[in-house]
Amino acid sequence: MRLIYSTQFKKDYKRIKRQEKDVTLLENVVKKLLKKEQLEPKYKDHKLAGRWKSFRDCHIEPDWILIYQLTEDTLILERTGSHSDLFR
Numbered sequence: 162m163r164l165i166y167s168t169q170f171k172k173d174y175k176r177i178k179r180q181e182k183d184v185t186l187l188e189n190v191v192k193k194l195l196k197k198e199q200l201e202p203k204y205k206d207h208k209l210a211g212r213w214k215s216f217r218d219c220h221i222e223p224d225w226i227l228i229y230q231l232t233e234d235t236l237i238l239e240r241t242g243s244h245s246d247l248f249r
Contacts, residue, residue, distance in 0.1 A: 162195050162197070162234055162235065162236060163234060163235045163236070164191070164195060164235075164236050164238070165235060165236070165237045165238070166238050167237065167238065167239045167240070169239065169240055170238045170239055170240055170241060173240055173241045173242045173246070173247075174241060176242060176246070177225070177241060177242060182221075182222075182225060186221050186222065186225075187221050187227065187241065190204065190219060190221060190227060191227075191236070191238065194229065194231060194236050195236055197231075200219055203220075204219040204220055204221070205219060205220045206218070206219040207219075209228070213228065215230060216228050216229065216230050216239060217229055217230070217231065221241070224243045224244060225241070225242065225243060226240075226241065226242070226243070226244065226247065227240075227241045228240040228241070228247065
């Protein structure tokens with residue numbers, strides 16, 4: 162499986178590191194997605210609507226989300242951060 166990081170995701174990742182978030186939580190979710198494992202209910206994984214309709218989102222923590230797109234052979238990490246950071 163190929164892993165692609167969007168330019169915006171890279172900026173978001175730097176921001177969450179500055180906020181001293183535990184990035185291993187994010188890395189664990191990404192590993193599960195790469196293995197095509199179903200995420201546990203605590204992650205509240207769901208499809209998005211509107212301009213994000215081809216993407217999914219899951220909760221790393223209550224106010225820390227990951228927006229991604231999963232195809233047969235590719236995982237695209239699009240955005241990560243709080244709801245207020247991502248849905249302005």
